[in-house]
Amino acid sequence: MPTAKTNLVLRNDTILGVCEAIGQDFGFHPNWLRLAFASLFYWFPLGVVGTYLGLGLIVAATRWFSPDTSEAAPAQLNVPPVITETSETEDTVALAA
Numbered sequence: 394m395p396t397a398k399t400n401l402v403l404r405n406d407t408i409l410g411v412c413e414a415i416g417q418d419f420g421f422h423p424n425w426l427r428l429a430f431a432s433l434f435y436w437f438p439l440g441v442v443g444t445y446l447g448l449g450l451i452v453a454a455t456r457w458f459s460p461d462t463s464e465a466a467p468a469q470l471n472v473p474p475v476i477t478e479t480s481e482t483e484d485t486v487a488l489a490a
Contacts, residue, residue, distance in 0.1 A: 409449040414456065 407413060412430070416423030434441045 409447055409452070411449045411452055414452040415448065455470075 397446055412423040412426040415426060430445060
């Protein structure tokens with residue numbers, strides 16, 4: 394099975410990932426920002442492209458200097474599993490159902 398190499402700059406579904414990154418950072422859906430860029434692009438195409446590329450540089454710098462490690466953190470925790478005591482009748486009822 395061939396593996397596809399992921400390009401962080403240009404992918405099939407995004408360009409630079411600016412709207413997605415800003416949406417994650419500020420807690421809103423990235424489609425709202427995409428809609429704002431698309432609607433302003435009609436009147437100010439150079440301004441929108443310049444703003445988008447400028448935000449792309451800012452996002453790249455913030456991701457480079459302070460990467461998000463929240464996805465790796467739960468795997469590194471050594472938390473013992475929670476054991477709850479149940480009665481024998483609860484087990485048999487659960488198995489019978």
